[in-house]
Amino acid sequence: MKAINLSNHTAGARHGSEVARGGVSERWTIEAVEALLALPLPELVFRAQTVHREHFDPCEVQLSTLLSIKTGGCPEDCGYCPQSVHYSTGVKAERLLDVEEVLAAARRARDAGATRFCMGAAWREPRDRDIAKVAPMIAGIRELGLETCLTAGMLEAHQASELKAAGLHYYNHNLDTSPDFYGEIITTRTYQHRLDTLERVRDAGLKVCCGGIIGMGETVSQRAGLLAQLANLDPYPESVPINQLVRVQSTALADAPPLDAFEFVRMIAAARITMPKARVRLSAGRSELGDAAQALCFVAGANSIFYGDKLLTTGNPAFAEDQALLARLGMRIASVESVVPDRG
Numbered sequence: 001m002k003a004i005n006l007s008n009h010t011a012g013a014r015h016g017s018e019v020a021r022g023g024v025s026e027r028w029t030i031e032a033v034e035a036l037l038a039l040p041l042p043e044l045v046f047r048a049q050t051v052h053r054e055h056f057d058p059c060e061v062q063l064s065t066l067l068s069i070k071t072g073g074c075p076e077d078c079g080y081c082p083q084s085v086h087y088s089t090g091v092k093a094e095r096l097l098d099v100e101e102v103l104a105a106a107r108r109a110r111d112a113g114a115t116r117f118c119m120g121a122a123w124r125e126p127r128d129r130d131i132a133k134v135a136p137m138i139a140g141i142r143e144l145g146l147e148t149c150l151t152a153g154m155l156e157a158h159q160a161s162e163l164k165a166a167g168l169h170y171y172n173h174n175l176d177t178s179p180d181f182y183g184e185i186i187t188t189r190t191y192q193h194r195l196d197t198l199e200r201v202r203d204a205g206l207k208v209c210c211g212g213i214i215g216m217g218e219t220v221s222q223r224a225g226l227l228a229q230l231a232n233l234d235p236y237p238e239s240v241p242i243n244q245l246v247r248v249q250s251t252a253l254a255d256a257p258p259l260d261a262f263e264f265v266r267m268i269a270a271a272r273i274t275m276p277k278a279r280v281r282l283s284a285g286r287s288e289l290g291d292a293a294q295a296l297c298f299v300a301g302a303n304s305i306f307y308g309d310k311l312l313t314t315g316n317p318a319f320a321e322d323q324a325l326l327a328r329l330g331m332r333i334a335s336v337e338s339v340v341p342d343r344g
């Protein structure tokens with residue numbers, strides 16, 4: 001994989017169209033993505049749905065369930081995060097869950113229809129002994145026939161390789177926002193740190209899950225900057241979570257202005273157009289979005305959701321609520337067979 005460096009991305013980006021997966025030549029410019037975000041909504045959604053249909057069944061949605069396996073007490077200062085020790089949010093630091101607790105949750109998720117189980121740990125970076133404890137969780141979740149995903153902070157190359165050897169399918173590590181807004185949200189690690197981890201994840205042969213958050217006070221151009229960064233990764237991520245900021249009391253971003261739901265729909269549509277083959281995931285913030293805006297997101301190319309009544313520490317629509325919504329929309333849940341790679 002080519003080295004990812006911020007300087008490559010800010011200088012000399014060529015006129016944007018799709019980045020060829022596996023061998024890059026064309027790049028998305030911020031201006032080209034901004035132009036997408038500025039389209040009249042019907043035009044933008046039509047274009048996104050057209051791209052979506054070239055690669056996916058537009059009536060199918062993949063379900064990922066999240067579990068916080070290590071909650072709270074994180075030394076990082078991410079301005080949005082209730083798990084950071086820098087903010088008194090009431091989230092208590094807990095120990096790493098036992099394998100059996102994790103597998104019981106994964107079994108419940110599978111029985112409710114999820115095909116991917118994502119474990120989140122509030123670490124700046126795992127220690128080698130943490131990786132050793134997570135490895136049997138990964139193996140157990142795989143045995144249940146689920147795809148596995150982990151988000152646990154920055155990784156060293158050998159740790160990424162150990163996770164791959166343990167059977168991990170995806171590693172989630174978000175860029176969160178554009179390079180020029182990032183410093184206003186997080187000061188304890190840099191954008192380049194994140195790009196370095198993503199490169200190690202890719203080099204270890206893991207699939208990349210990488211997205212960001214909108215509604216943190218960023219400009220539309222900075223949203224375009226995030227999408228350009230993601231789309232210009234070589235190759236772009238297989239999985240792209242788009243989160244709406246969940247404004248948690250006492251975090252630095254507790255009083256961020258509310259986001260217009262149509263801005264979220266635009267972000268989903270532009271993610272679909274710039275990363276045609278990725279799973280675009282409607283992530284945090286679905287409870288606030290409401291049914292109609294979520295439906296519009298599916299039309300705009302979202303084809304995955306976090307499924308289960310909790311994200312990591314905050315709420316999410318209940319299983320039954322999502323099942324009812326998908327039934328009302330006539331949408332189908334992607335089967336394990338269709339999404340889990342080694343199950344045919």
Ligand code: SAM
Nearest residue numbers: 080081121122123151152153174243245246284
């Ligand atoms: N500690 C690891 C890390 O930061 O990579 C993994 C867990 S962290 C909670 C995973 C992602 O959740 C963050 O990168 C961020 O995009 C998202 N997130 C956290 N708090 C959020 C919030 N209040 N609203 C929306 N997204 C949030």
Ligand code: DTB
Nearest residue numbers: 120151241283284311312313314
């Ligand atoms: C992602 O992009 N969103 C998820 C997952 N990856 C790990 C996390 C959302 C967290 C929302 C705040 C919370 O529940 O603590």
Ligand code: SF4
Nearest residue numbers: 074076078081084122
């Ligand atoms: Fe820690 Fe991750 Fe939260 Fe940042 S987002 S404070 S790294 S748990």
